[in-house]
Amino acid sequence: MAYLVTGATGFIGRFLVPELLKRGATVHVLVRPGEDSVLRFNRCRRMWNAGDRVRAVRGDLNAPGIGVDPSWIAAHRGSIEHVFHLAGGLDSVEPGGGTRRVAELAAQLEAGLLHHISTAQIAGGWDGVFTEDMFDVGQVLGSPYQRAMLEAERAVRDQDRVPWRIYRPSIVIGDSHTGEIDRIDGPYYFFRLLRMAAQLPRILPVVSPQLGETNMVPVDYVARALDHLAHRPGGGGATYHLTDPRRQSVAEVFNLFADEAGAPHLMEVMPKQTLDVTLRVPGMGWALRQVGVPMDVIEHSEFACHFDSRQAQAALAGTDIRVPPLVGYAPIIWKYWIENWV
Known part of the structure; x- marks a missing residue:
């Protein structure tokens, strides 16, 4: 073959x-x-x-x-x-x-x-x-x-x-066992923001609009x-x-990595429309780009839908091939980024 x-x-x-x-x-x-x-x-x-x-x-x-x-x-x-x-x-x-x-x-x-x-x-x-x-x-x-x-x-x-x-x-993010990646893409752009946010008091949450789900x-x-x-x-x-069959919000994922960075948690307290308005504020897009976050990354990190993966899960049944919970390997992902890309 x-x-x-x-x-x-x-x-x-x-x-x-x-x-x-x-x-x-x-x-x-x-x-x-x-x-x-x-x-x-x-x-x-x-x-x-x-x-x-x-x-x-x-x-x-x-x-x-x-x-x-x-x-x-x-x-x-x-x-x-x-x-x-x-x-x-x-x-x-x-x-x-x-x-x-x-x-x-x-x-x-x-x-x-x-x-x-x-x-x-x-x-x-x-x-x-x-x-x-x-x-x-x-x-x-x-x-x-x-x-x-x-x-x-x-x-x-x-x-x-x-x-x-x-x-x-x-x-697609890094290897769940080693954290290995070959380029900075997608959610990794936000890691730099988390390092900066680590300078803030952790007891004070960062207020944000509702960010929806990610996968x-x-x-x-x-x-x-x-x-x-x-x-x-x-x-x-x-x-x-x-896809991950578990449903997870952008804020939940952000907060997993915030724990690794020692940064405050996000707290979603405003309607989602607030994010759209915020991104249109003069200078906001420029500020995000200054810390390395392309504007399309914000759009592509969120999904408006939930993915049904029953066919894939049924075809993988009986094997040990399954999506591990992000909470279990988020520290590995963060550690690899810190040691190899900072």
């Missing part, structure tokens, strides 16, 4: 490839032209320590045919059982374009299954329960990223040459779940939410 993986050197990919290698297979990794991409691939290959079982395939998602040598396609036709597409985020330039080309490549290779890693962000502003069977149901998509990821899913669903499975992780999962859970779900018997057509 052999695999082809796009985005293998990204955050999720670096954890998924070792899971695939445990199965004794060869993993072909799409590597973009350019010195930086090649260096990143070589660093990851050394880390994976799998010798020639990890092989680079030159290609570019933005190029016709992804720029893969036709002779390579001919030589591997029928031998690639699984294509994992983890680089869907690159579709932001041409929504769905890169993913469509990956699907075409999978068809040329006569792959057994195309695994598309999407995101729970495609729920947009949906209010209520968003199920794994829901797709384009009129949800408001407030950002170019959300719209691009919806179109990437559409590109997978609209083709019928390769069976597919779609996976929607929520906000976070550690990268090791996502990688192990992907590996298991991808190898389940059967065909395609399934969508899995890789």
